[in-house]
Amino acid sequence: xxxxAVQAIYNFEMARTRRxxxxxxxxxxxxxxxxFVVFGAAIGSRITEIEGVPYGSFIVPGLIMLTLLTQxxxxxSFGIYFPRFTGTIYEILSAPVSPFEIVLGYVGAAATxxxxxxxIILATSWLFVPLRIEHPFWMVTFLVLTAATFSLLGFIIGxxxxxxxxxxxxxxxxxxxLTFLGGTFYSTSVLPPVWQTxxxxxxxxxxxxxxxxxxxxxxDVSHTVSVxxxxxxxxxxxxxxxWMFKTGYKLKK
Amino acid sequence: xxxATLLKFLAMQSIISVTxxxxxYASGFEALKRINLDIHRGEIFALLGPNGAGKTTLIGIICGxxxxxxGKVTVDSHDIITDYRAARxxxxxxxxxxxxxxxxxxxxxxxxxxxxxxxxKNPAYIxxxxxxxxxxxxxxxxxxxxxxxxxxxxxxxxALSHEPQVLFLDEPTxxxxxxxxxxxxxxxxxxxDSGVTIxxxxxxxxxxEDMADRIGVINKGGIILVEEKAELMRKLGKKQxxxxxxxxxxxxxxxxxxxxxxxxxxxxxxxxxxxxxAERTGVATLLGELSRAGLRIRDLQTTQSxxxxxxxxxxxxxx
Ligand SMILES: Nc1ncnc2c1ncn2[C@@H]1O[C@H](COP(=O)(O)OP(=O)(O)OP(=O)(O)O)[C@@H](O)[C@H]1O
Ligand SMILES: [Mg+2]
Numbered sequence: 001x002x003x004x005a006v007q008a009i010y011n012f013e014m015a016r017t018r019r020x021x022x023x024x025x026x027x028x029x030x031x032x033x034x035x036f037v038v039f040g041a042a043i044g045s046r047i048t049e050i051e052g053v054p055y056g057s058f059i060v061p062g063l064i065m066l067t068l069l070t071q072x073x074x075x076x077s078f079g080i081y082f083p084r085f086t087g088t089i090y091e092i093l094s095a096p097v098s099p100f101e102i103v104l105g106y107v108g109a110a111a112t113x114x115x116x117x118x119x120i121i122l123a124t125s126w127l128f129v130p131l132r133i134e135h136p137f138w139m140v141t142f143l144v145l146t147a148a149t150f151s152l153l154g155f156i157i158g159x160x161x162x163x164x165x166x167x168x169x170x171x172x173x174x175x176x177x178l179t180f181l182g183g184t185f186y187s188t189s190v191l192p193p194v195w196q197t198x199x200x201x202x203x204x205x206x207x208x209x210x211x212x213x214x215x216x217x218x219x220d221v222s223h224t225v226s227v228x229x230x231x232x233x234x235x236x237x238x239x240x241x242x243w244m245f246k247t248g249y250k251l252k253k
Numbered sequence: 254x255x256x257a258t259l260l261k262f263l264a265m266q267s268i269i270s271v272t273x274x275x276x277x278y279a280s281g282f283e284a285l286k287r288i289n290l291d292i293h294r295g296e297i298f299a300l301l302g303p304n305g306a307g308k309t310t311l312i313g314i315i316c317g318x319x320x321x322x323x324g325k326v327t328v329d330s331h332d333i334i335t336d337y338r339a340a341r342x343x344x345x346x347x348x349x350x351x352x353x354x355x356x357x358x359x360x361x362x363x364x365x366x367x368x369x370x371x372x373x374k375n376p377a378y379i380x381x382x383x384x385x386x387x388x389x390x391x392x393x394x395x396x397x398x399x400x401x402x403x404x405x406x407x408x409x410x411x412a413l414s415h416e417p418q419v420l421f422l423d424e425p426t427x428x429x430x431x432x433x434x435x436x437x438x439x440x441x442x443x444x445x446d447s448g449v450t451i452x453x454x455x456x457x458x459x460x461x462e463d464m465a466d467r468i469g470v471i472n473k474g475g476i477i478l479v480e481e482k483a484e485l486m487r488k489l490g491k492k493q494x495x496x497x498x499x500x501x502x503x504x505x506x507x508x509x510x511x512x513x514x515x516x517x518x519x520x521x522x523x524x525x526x527x528x529x530x531a532e533r534t535g536v537a538t539l540l541g542e543l544s545r546a547g548l549r550i551r552d553l554q555t556t557q558s559x560x561x562x563x564x565x566x567x568x569x570x571x572x
Binding site for chain 1: 278279316317318319320337338339341342344346348350352353354355356357361365366368369370371372373411
C-alpha cells in the first residue's frame with residue numbers, strides 16, 4: 001500500500017480547498033442561512049410543526065444533506081476532472097499508485113470537506129433553531145457514509161465528463177432536484193399515496209429520512225432500510241469506479 | 254541451463270525491454286507497429302524521429318499513461334502491467350507537454366511528486382535537485398508565475414524527485430535557452446555517471462550527437478535503426494574533400510576518371526565524396542594522380558556529415 005501517495009493526493013486536494021476557502025465554505029453557509037430565513041421563517045409561520053418537531057428544526061437535517069450531496073459531487077468531480085483537463089493527470093497515471101489509493105486520496109479529501117461543511121451548517125443552524133440529536137453515533141454514520149458515497153459519485157462524474165458542462169449537469173439536474181423532492185422541506189407522509197410510492201425510488205429519500213431519524217427519531221422509512229440503501233448505493237459506486245480503472249475508461253487512451 | 258544464464262545476462266544488460274509492442278489509438282490509427290527495443294542499463298539512449306513518428310506514444314506506454322494494444326514491456330524485468338508498482342517506481346518521466354499545476358509552489362509540487370512515489374520526505378535532496386536546475390530561488394513561487402523554460406525545469410525536478418533509475422526526457426530542451434540547456438545536459442551527464450539510464454527525444458540532433466551513447470531512429474511507428482552512435486557515424490557518415498585548383502578545368506583529365514569527382518561551378522574546384530567506412534579511401538592516390546595530371550592545388554578542406562545529415566538521409570529515404 002502506497003500510503004504516502006494517498007497522503008500526497010489528499011493533502012494536495014485539501015490545499016486546494018484552503019485556497020478557495022470563501023467559495024468552499026462561506027457560500028454554502030450563506031445559502032443555508034438564506035434557506036432558513038425563507039423557508040423557516042416564511043413557511044414556518046404557517047406550518048408550525050411536523051410530527052411534534054418545530055418546522056425550523058425539522059428542515060435542518062435535510063439542509064445539511066442538501067449541502068452534503070451537492071458539495072460532495074461537485075468537489076470530487078472537479079478534483080479528478082481538473083488534472084484530466086490540464087494534463088497533470090499524467091503524473092498520477094505514471095506513479096506506482098493503485099486505483100484504490102487514487103480513489104482514497106481524492107474521494108477522502110472531497111468527503112472530508114463535505115463533512116466539515118455539514119458540521120459548520122449544523123453549528124450555524126443551532127444559532128437559528130432549537131436542536132437535539134437523539135442518536136449521535138448514527139448521525140455521524142449517515143454523515144460519513146453519505147459524504148463518501150456522493151464523493152464517489154462525483155469522482156465517477158469527473159472521469160466521465162469531457163467538458164465543464166457535463167461536470168455541472170449531474171449535480172444541477174439530478175442531485176439537487178432529487179434532494180428537493182427527497183423530503184428536505186417536508187415529510188413524504190404528507191404527499192398523496194401515489195407520490196409516496198414514487199418517492200421510494202428516490203435514493204435521497206432514504207438518506208434524509210435516516211439522517212432526520214438520528215436527530216428527532218421521526219422518519220419516512222425505517223432507519224435500517226436507510227442504512228441499507230446508502231450502503232447499496234456506495235457499493236454500486238465502488239463497482240463503477242473499479243470498472244472504470246480496470247478498463248482505463250477515459251483515463252488512459 | 255545455458256539458456257537460463259543467457260537470459261539472466263540479457264536481463265542484466267538491458268533495463269528496458271520492449272517486445273512486439275503495437276499501439277492502435279481509438280481512432281483506428283496505428284501509431285506503433287510491432288516495436289522491439291532494448292535499452293541498456295546506464296546508457297543515454299536518444300530516440301530520434303520526425304513529428305508523429307511515435308516517440309511520445311512509445312514513452313507513454315512504458316510509463317503507464319497509455320494502454321498498449323499488443324506486446325510486452327519490462328522495466329528491470331518487471332512487467333509494466335502485471336507488476337506495475339515495481340516497474341513505475343524505477344521511472345521518472347518528463348513529458349513533452351508542459352502539464353503543470355498553476356497555484357502550487359515549486360517546492361510543493363516537487364514534494365508532491367516524491368510522495369506519489371512513496372518516498373519519505375527528504376528536503377536536502379529536493380534542495381539539491383532544485384539548485385542543480387537553477388530553480389532554488391523560485392522554490393516558493395507559484396508555478397503559473399514561471400516562464401515556459403522554468404516550467405520545463407520544474408517538470409524535470411518533479412521527475413527527479415523520487416530518485417529514479419530510469420529517466421525519460423521527452424524533448425526536455427524545447428524552449429530552454431542555450432545557457433540553461435548546457436546546465437541541463439550537465440545534470441543529465443551527472444545522472445548517467447551515477448548510474449541512471451536515460452532515454453531522451455529531441456529535434457536538436459546535435460544534442461543527441463553530443464550526449465547519446467546509442468541512437469534509435471523511429472519513423473511511422475517502426476524502429477528503422479538502433480546503433481551505437483560512434484558506429485552509426487562511422488557507417489553512415491560521409492566525408493567530402495574539396496580541392497581548390499590553381500587553374501580552371503573544363504573537363505576531367507582522363508587520369509582522374511577512376512575517381513568519382515565533380516567539378517565545382519566555378520571550374521576551379523574539385524569535389525570528392527568518400528565513405529569513411531571504406532578502408533582505403535584513396536585520398537593519397539587521388540592527390541598523386543592530380544599532380545601527375547599537372548593540376549596544382551591551392552587549398553583543400555574536408556567536411557564530415559553530422560548526425561543530422563545522417564538522420565535526414567535515413568528518414569527521407571523511407572518516406
Ligand atoms: N490520442 C490520439 N488519438 C489518435 N491518434 C493519436 C493520438 N495521440 C497521438 N496520435 C497519433 O499517433 C502518432 C504518433 O504520435 P506521437 O505523439 O507518438 O509522435 P511523436 O513522435 O512524439 O511526435 P513529435 O515529435 O511531434 O512529438 C501521430 O500520428 C499522432 O497523430
Ligand atoms: Mg512527441
